[in-house]
Amino acid sequence: VLITSKWGKCLRPLQVTEMMTPGVLAMGQGAWVEIDEETGIDKAGCMNVLCGPNVTTTGYQAWNTCICNVEKWDGEPLVPDYLWDSREVFKED
Numbered sequence: 001v002l003i004t005s006k007w008g009k010c011l012r013p014l015q016v017t018e019m020m021t022p023g024v025l026a027m028g029q030g031a032w033v034e035i036d037e038e039t040g041i042d043k044a045g046c047m048n049v050l051c052g053p054n055v056t057t058t059g060y061q062a063w064n065t066c067i068c069n070v071e072k073w074d075g076e077p078l079v080p081d082y083l084w085d086s087r088e089v090f091k092e093d
Contacts, residue, residue, distance in 0.1 A: 005068040008049035010042035
């Protein structure tokens with residue numbers, strides 16, 4: 001599905017469950033942003049692209065109330081995360 005907000009957009013697989021309140025979206029955290037230069041869509045599921053630059057006080061998590069839209073994606077299928085090349089942040093010589 002394509003998830004959009006006024007600040008950004010990302011593409012992720014969808015799982016529907018009765019454990020979530022209707023109208024609520026949950027995303028895993030910790031993804032590195034991977035923006036497609038042609039579409040501007042994050043393919044990795046980095047929720048920070050949806051939240052914008054709002055400044056908050058210490059201990060307040062603004063991303064708990066990020067308003068977004070979820071819509072069917074008709075473009076190229078998303079390559080599963082486990083098939084991506086791994087990223088090396090620190091590499092020893």
